Amino acid sequence: MSAYRFPQSLRETIRSALPADTSLHGEKPLAEHLYLPAVHAKALNPNNMLVQGIRGSGKSFWCATLQSDKLRGLLGRTAGMPAECVVTIGFSERPSGGGFPSKDTLSKLLDDGRDPRRIWQTVIFQQVMGEQAPAEFVALSGWGARIEWLASHPEQLEKYLYECDQSLQQQGKMHLVLFDALDRSADDWHKMNALLRGLLRMVLEFRPYQALRLKVFVRPDQLEDAAVTSFPDASKVMAQKVTLEWLRRDLYGLLWQYLANAKKGGEQFREGVIECVPGITWQKDDEAWHVPEKMRAEESIQRQVFHAITGPWMGRDKRRGLPYSWLPNHLADSRSEVSPRSFLAALREAAEDSPHAQQETALHFESIKRGVQEASRIRVHEIEEDYPWIRTLLVPLRGVSVPVEMDDILQKWKAAGSLAALKQGINAESVRLPPLHIHEGPDGVLDDLVSLGLMERLKDGRINLPDVYRVGYGLRRKGGLKPVSHRLCGL
Numbered sequence: 001m002s003a004y005r006f007p008q009s010l011r012e013t014i015r016s017a018l019p020a021d022t023s024l025h026g027e028k029p030l031a032e033h034l035y036l037p038a039v040h041a042k043a044l045n046p047n048n049m050l051v052q053g054i055r056g057s058g059k060s061f062w063c064a065t066l067q068s069d070k071l072r073g074l075l076g077r078t079a080g081m082p083a084e085c086v087v088t089i090g091f092s093e094r095p096s097g098g099g100f101p102s103k104d105t106l107s108k109l110l111d112d113g114r115d116p117r118r119i120w121q122t123v124i125f126q127q128v129m130g131e132q133a134p135a136e137f138v139a140l141s142g143w144g145a146r147i148e149w150l151a152s153h154p155e156q157l158e159k160y161l162y163e164c165d166q167s168l169q170q171q172g173k174m175h176l177v178l179f180d181a182l183d184r185s186a187d188d189w190h191k192m193n194a195l196l197r198g199l200l201r202m203v204l205e206f207r208p209y210q211a212l213r214l215k216v217f218v219r220p221d222q223l224e225d226a227a228v229t230s231f232p233d234a235s236k237v238m239a240q241k242v243t244l245e246w247l248r249r250d251l252y253g254l255l256w257q258y259l260a261n262a263k264k265g266g267e268q269f270r271e272g273v274i275e276c277v278p279g280i281t282w283q284k285d286d287e288a289w290h291v292p293e294k295m296r297a298e299e300s301i302q303r304q305v306f307h308a309i310t311g312p313w314m315g316r317d318k319r320r321g322l323p324y325s326w327l328p329n330h331l332a333d334s335r336s337e338v339s340p341r342s343f344l345a346a347l348r349e350a351a352e353d354s355p356h357a358q359q360e361t362a363l364h365f366e367s368i369k370r371g372v373q374e375a376s377r378i379r380v381h382e383i384e385e386d387y388p389w390i391r392t393l394l395v396p397l398r399g400v401s402v403p404v405e406m407d408d409i410l411q412k413w414k415a416a417g418s419l420a421a422l423k424q425g426i427n428a429e430s431v432r433l434p435p436l437h438i439h440e441g442p443d444g445v446l447d448d449l450v451s452l453g454l455m456e457r458l459k460d461g462r463i464n465l466p467d468v469y470r471v472g473y474g475l476r477r478k479g480g481l482k483p484v485s486h487r488l489c490g491l
Contacts, residue, residue, distance in 0.1 A: 006272045006309050010362035013265025014351035017258045018344045029065045031287035032261035034074055037250040043242040045080035046176055046213040049203045050237055052220050053244030054453065055382055056339030059217040062244075063092070063180040066215070074287060084173040088127040090120070090214070093181035099127065101143050103185055110191055114147055116198025122147045124202060125157065127177045128164055128212060161212065168211035179216045183386060187432045189225065197228050204237050221451055225436060248328050251343045252306065253296045258344070260289040276308045277301055299324075310368065311361040323368060330372045330467045330481060333453030342468060345378050346371035369481055373471055377484050380472035383454070389431050390454065392418050393445065398474035398483075403462035410442055419445070 036044075043051045044062060053059045065071045067087050075081050091100050100123050101109065109119055122143065126133065134156065140146050150157050168175055179199060186192035196218065203214050220243075222228070229238060246254075259269045260282065270282050270289065280301075283290050294301050303324040314320040321329075331342045347363075350371035356364045384391050396416035397409065413419055422438065422445075425431040437444030446463070449455040456464050465475055474483040 005311075005360060006269070006276075006362045008355065008359070008362050010265060010269065010272075010309060011351040011355075013259060013262050013269060014347060014363075016264050017262035017266070018348040018351075020348070029061055029068065029071055031071060031074060032289070033258060034065070034071060034288070035250075035254045035257040035291070036075065036078060037246065037253070039242065039245050041075075041079045043244055044075060046082075046085075046174060046215065047080065048240055048242045049206070049214050049216060050200070050241045051215065051217050051244060052223060052241060053217070054219060054333070054335075054337050054339060055386060056341035056379075057244040057246065057337075058340065059219075059244065060093075060180055063178050063217055066176065066178060082172065082174045084171070086173065086175045088130075088175070088177050090123050090127055090177045090179045091182060091185060092178075093184050103187070105143060106185055106195060107187075107191060109143060109147070110194065112144065114144065115151075116194045117201045118147050118151055118198075119143070119195070120199045120202045121157075122150050124177055124206075124214065125150060125161070128175055129160060132160075132164070134160070161209070165209045165212050174211045174213060176213045176215060179214065182216070182218055183222065183433070188429075189433060189436060192222070192433070193225050193227050196222055197231065200229065200234065200237050201231055204231075204233055207236070221436075224451060246338055246340050246343075248325070248338075249297060249299050249302060251328055251338060251340055252299075252302045252324075253291050254340055255344070255347065256291045256295050256305075257288075260291065272308070273305055276305055309361060310363045311365065314365045314368070320365070323365065327368060327372070331375055332466055333468055334450065334456035334464070334466050335453045337453065339379070342375040342379055346375035349374035372467065372481060373484050376468050376470075376472035378472075379468050383452070383469070387433055387452070389422055389425070389434055390449070390452075392422050392425075393449070394454070394469075394473045399476065401476045401478065402470060403458055403460075403464045406442075406446070406461070406463055409446075409463060413442070 040058065040062065042048060044066065051059065051062075065075070067089070072081050072085060072087070089096060089099060095102070101119070106119065110116065125137075126146070137146060137149055140149055164175070182196060182199070183192065185195050199216060203216060206212055206214050223238075223241075229235075256273075260266055262269065266289070273295070274280050274282075277294075280292050280294060282292060295305065303322070306324045307322070310323040312318070312322065314323055314326045320326075327346065328338050328343065331338045331346060346368070348371070350363050350367040353364070353367035353370050356366055393413065396412045396418055397404075400408065400412065419438075419442065422431065422434070426434045426438065435445045435448040437447050440447070446455065446457075450457065454465065454469050456466070458464055465473070467477075467481055470477060471481055471483045476483060
């Protein structure tokens with residue numbers, strides 16, 4: 001490894017370049033932050049209509065990116081995007097102004113007995129046809145009336161969609177309708193599963209079209225209930241599913257993308273890389289600097305650059321591990337998946353940390369540990385936004401050392417009345433998206449926690465929590481990273 005060390009001023013570059021708002025809500029994607037892993041390019045291809053990814057994997061980021069003409073142009077052929085593409089939204093967390101029904105409207109439509117497939121068929125028809133929709137359809141007030149009109153005019157529906165598809169093909173264009181944040185479409189699994197099942201049926205029906213495409217972004221747990229895919233030929237939809245995975249080299253490639261394009265210190269970083277790894281050259285177009293292929297693909301080079309920032313060890317010697325592998329390993333959930341949002345948050349927090357005595361590198365290993373603690377705290381907050389009931393089960397385990405026997409977990413839950421409180425809340429309909437398998441008792445709840453990546457069963461039967469959740473919830477591990485303090489984690 002080169003003896004070169006990035007100057008400690010790189011901390012300010014990291015702090016200013018990486019996003020402070022880890023939620024990314026409302027943040028518009030920028031060209032200088034556009035980093036496209038190979039598997040994500042496949043996911044963005046219009047012909048792949050079902051995309052799954054964990055919280056923070058980039059679903060909403062890519063959904064927003066696809067809405068930008070400029071950014072779609074940058075993705076270009078790499079993601080199979082046609083030169084001309086119309087993009088509209090079929091569902092999103094953001095208000096649409098009538099472009100699609102809200103969560104409350106969807107709930108009312110379902111309560112009124114509307115077929116979920118018909119609901120999405122109407123949404124898609126309105127999005128695709130736009131101003132070209134028949135006058136009698138446009139004149140209707142309310143989603144219920146539009147759904148009824150289309151249901152009673154099937155031949156006209158087919159004719160309009162066929163002609164629209166043919167016209168787009170002749171013009172060399174495509175129309176892409178995006179569906180994101182579907183976990184916000186309902187507050188209970190029954191309705192959400194029904195809506196998702198109806199939408200996947202529409203994905204199947206749109207496969208024969210050439211220029212009309214849907215793209216549905218979902219989380220893995222939304223596809224686990226068999227009811228979601230209980231329709232003929234569902235396997236054809238699931239076979240085309242693409243997962244937004246983040247390999248270790250992609251996480252670091254994303255980091256280089258941010259640092260190379262930093263307004264403050266970006267040039268210093270790029271020059272430092274060249275000094276650290278001779279033969280590296282940087283290329284820029286009108287929009288941004290691009291990460292050299294070797295820094296995207298070769299982990300030995302990535303490790304060399306990162307260790308020039310952090311030093312070679314996560315302590316005073318090699319027994320504590322290598323920073324390059326230590327960081328993503330401690331941010332992975334029980335399925336070994338790492339959210340890039342957590343990765344960037346950990347590094348930004350490390351850069352925020354005060355310099356340590358006799359620190360020689362830009363980032364100290366103790367600062368990286370602090371960064372993982374902050375990332376864990378953020379991750380806990382995020383998972384509780386989606387599933388508030390998790391707090392009822394995990395808070396009573398604070399102070400427990402893992403791996404832990406299941407009997408010990410049951411004792412903690414019984415003492416805190418966790419399962420009883422959870423069932424009471426479910427009966428009162430005050431629990432949003434409760435555990436799918438709570439009717440199976442503690443084992444069923446454990447299955448749900450495992451499927452969400454919060455827990456894992458070891459071969460000896462004990463239960464483990466990955467550090468990205470263990471630290472934030474205040475559980476302990478012998479020789480492991482210290483948990484977040486009670487005050488900081490808000491427990």
